[in-house]
Amino acid sequence: MSGKYTNVPFGYEPPVPSRKGTLIFYDSFEHVTDEQLERAASMMDARGFKQLVLYPLHESTVRRMSRDAVQSYYKREDRLHAWRRDHASSTVRVEGLEGKRKKYTPIDTALRHIQAEYPAPLFLYMTSEMANLFASFDSFTDWIKELRLIIDGHSVDMHPRLEQFQHRWEMAENGV
DSSP states (O other): OOOOOOOOOTTOOOOOOSOOOEEEEEEOOSSOOHHHHHHHHHHHHHHTOSEEEEEEOOHHHHHHHHOOOOOOHHHHHHHHHHHHHHTTTSOEEEOOHHHHHOSOOOHHHHHHHHHHHSOSSEEEEEEHHHHHHHHTSTTHHHHTTTSEEEEESOOSSOOHHHHHTGGGEEEHHHHO
């Protein structure tokens, strides 16, 4: 025991936290605009999330997922840190797991790390391209039951699994 005892009046109920949950923006951040980052930050404030976590992907992860060429990880991470410094009033964090690993990180490993590290409920904020990629993985059906998706982009050609689980995701424009 810690030895730090406190007295509280009889019937005291601790206050319920007004903010809960985590909004995770999972992307390569190669083509993400400042408007999309602003939209995610405003959604964090509007919905009352504890924090916004920006999760940039390592180059090798992006190459395996989409075969797109991207800038080096540290350049994209520096851009996110600069954006975060401009928005010091809100609680924004840049996750550095992929920078520490310096190799391909499967989405299952990333989501398990996020689940262990951040308070639930978890909301994944993704672009429509990244959401379609995520839905193409076999583990999507297991993960969509444990978290919710917020998709930023156009809802034109959605993956069939996204259409199957459309009650577990929503478009970002409707959520703000």
